[in-house]
Amino acid sequence: MSENNILPINENLWKNTINWIPSPENLRLWQELYNEILVINQHLNLTRITTAEEFWEKNLWDSLAPILQYDLTDKKIIDIGTGGGFPGLPISIVFPTSKLTLMDSVAKKINFIKEVAKKLNLTNINTLVDRAEALGQDQNHRKQYDFALIRAVAEVSVCLEYSLPLLKIGGIAILYRGNLTEEEKLKSAEISHKLGGKLIKITNQNTPIQNHTRHCIYIEKVKLTQKKYPREVGKPTKSPL
Structure with a gap:
């Protein structure tokens, strides 16, 4: 392994932020994960994030x-639209007794x-090839999760329609975002309420190296989501709430 492919530890950045x-053990497994991604990326084009510093900031810290x-x-945690496995894979390494579904x-x-889960012996991961709209109407997944995580795969109202039906009462949806407008902040509260959720907070903590804008929206599930949500596949993105 070349020196360029060794992940930074950045202990002070973790501590200060x-x-x-x-x-x-976290560091060892993250390095193994990064190594696997570098290998697979040569023929799969899994991610544009390939330098060690970028991987640390955008895939671990983020x-x-x-x-x-x-x-x-x-x-029980579900990572909706996980892509190359983020945020689910780093979380599974830090919390080995959690139960993650990466979809x-x-x-x-x-x-x-x-x-990669098999190679790293991550026994707390379940994987699914599916659409969030279908999963939200599946009784094996609807109302089953303590946390639903979703990175910026679509606009805020779509992410809420994907995630809230999957949560238990008291569960938390976390929407990972970049920039967030005042209109989106207001809409977060309005759409959350419509889907059985309550906006807890919106945080703004920029990335520690490149200072990229990062917002997170936290929604608590306070009542059952109406059965009609999520709507059929494609409808949330074509006709957002």
Whole structure:
């Protein structure tokens, strides 16, 4: 392995930004994960994030900073539209007793995640090739999760329609975003209420190296989502709430 492919530890950055320090085992497994991504990326084009510093900031820090305030021990978590496995894979490494479902509609991405989870012996990961609209109406998944995580795969109202039906009462949806307008902030509260949720907070903590804008929207599930949500596949994006 070349020196360029060794992930930075950045202990002070972890400590100063989120008051947390990774364990030696976290560091070892993150390095293995990064190595696997570099190999697979040569023929799969899984991600544009390939330098060690970028991977640390955009795939490790960015995945973990919004959620490490919670104790995820034994919690059921779903990562909706996980792509190459983020934020789900780093979370599974830090919380080995949590139970994660990593879902994406692209089979080749899920196949990679299954392969890398096996190589890293991440036994707390379940994978699914599916659409969020279908999953939200599936009784094996609807109302089953303590946390639903979704990176910026679509506009805010769409992400809320994908995530809130999957949560138990008391569960938390975390929407990972970049820029967020005042209109989107207002809409977050309005659409959350419509889907059985309550806006808890919106945070703004920029990335520690490149200072990229990062907002996170936190929604608590306070009542059952109406059965008609999520609507059929494609409807949330074509006709957002």
